[in-house]
Each structure stands twice: as structure tokens, then as C-alpha cells.
Amino acid sequence: MKEIEVFIDTEEIAEFFFHELTKRGFVPVEQEVDELADITFEYLIKKCIIDEDVSFDSEE
Incomplete structure (x- = not known):
């Protein structure tokens, strides 16, 4: 199986939930x-x- 790199942003998830719930x-x-x-x-x-x-978290 091929491995891909995906970045998950919890702020983006929160915004998605907000819009979907209000809808x-x-x-x-x-x-x-x-x-x-x-x-x-x-x-x-x-x-x-x-x-x-x-390591991504420590760069901020």
C-alpha cells in the first residue's frame, strides 16, 4: 500500500463541524x-x- 502525507488541521475540522451543524x-x-x-x-x-x-508541533 502506498503511503501519502496528509496534514490534518483541527481548526479546519472545527470550522467544518460548525458549518455542518448550523446547516x-x-x-x-x-x-x-x-x-x-x-x-x-x-x-x-x-x-x-x-x-x-x-516534530511539526514543536516547530510552531
Whole structure:
């Protein structure tokens, strides 16, 4: 299987959840969508869909 490099941005995930939830009639607050984004990121790691690159975090 070919390996590709993918960058996952939790802020982008949070924005996606916010727009999708409001489109469905929900009114989420920022903290809620941030938590959903973090949970989604952790889920992707747990399912081995992505690997967390710690070196990227230390560059900021």
C-alpha cells in the first residue's frame, strides 16, 4: 500500500463541524466544535488512519 502525507488541521475540522451543524439547525458554541475537532483527530489516530507528527508541533 502506498503511503501519502496528509496534514490534518483541527481548526479546519472545527470550522467544518460548525458549518455542518448550523446547516442542520444546531447552534454550537466554539468550545463545542473545538472539542469535536479534537475528538475526531484522536479517533483518526486511534484507528491508525493518521499518525501524529510531534516534530511539526514543536516547530510552531
